[in-house]
Amino acid sequence: METATKPNHIGRKISRIRELRGMKQETLAEELGISQQAVSKIEQSEKIEDEKLEQIANVLGVTKESIEKFSDEAVLNIISNTFNDSSILNGINFQPNFNPLDKVLELYDEKEKLYERLLQAERDKITYLEKLLKEK
Structure with a gap:
């Protein structure tokens, strides 16, 4: 049985990290000195130049490598393995x-x-x- 490999769509990864950070496209655009439409186009791109990716990573507060290696499954695993609703106090893990x-x-x-x-x-x-x- 052959498993389908997911394409390494950098634009989608940037979009997900931006959303997880609670940042809007307009904010990212402003920080990068480009238009919101340009950010939208970047997020639709499968590949991005290394220099531009480095700039985006800096604005998002992550490394270029973390964008390249980002996966939703890993984030969901971390959340599901660390979330315990009985220990949450005002959004702080308190035990x-x-x-x-x-x-x-x-x-x-x-x-x-x-x-x-x-x-x-x-x-x-x-x-x-x-x-x-x-x-x-």
Whole structure:
């Protein structure tokens, strides 16, 4: 059985990376100093000059090689293997390996100790100043 190889369509890869970055064609065009229509034409092209690809990669914040090797399947695999809906808190993967209440209590204890040290420093200062006044 023969497997069909997917063409290495660089334009589609650029389009997908741009979309994943939340960038519009107009924004990419503006950053590259070209028109939106030119970006559309690039995204329809199967091959792109290395120099132009390097410029696009810089604007997208990726390397030229990452565009060339990009695949939707890899992105989907990464997302499906790392997504755990019970651990998402405001879009941040949050899985504490400690009890947050214990940390709050520790912070409270630290605050009390710090307050006591501050009070002691003030007492020492008052004692020192009283001693200086008595000497005069």
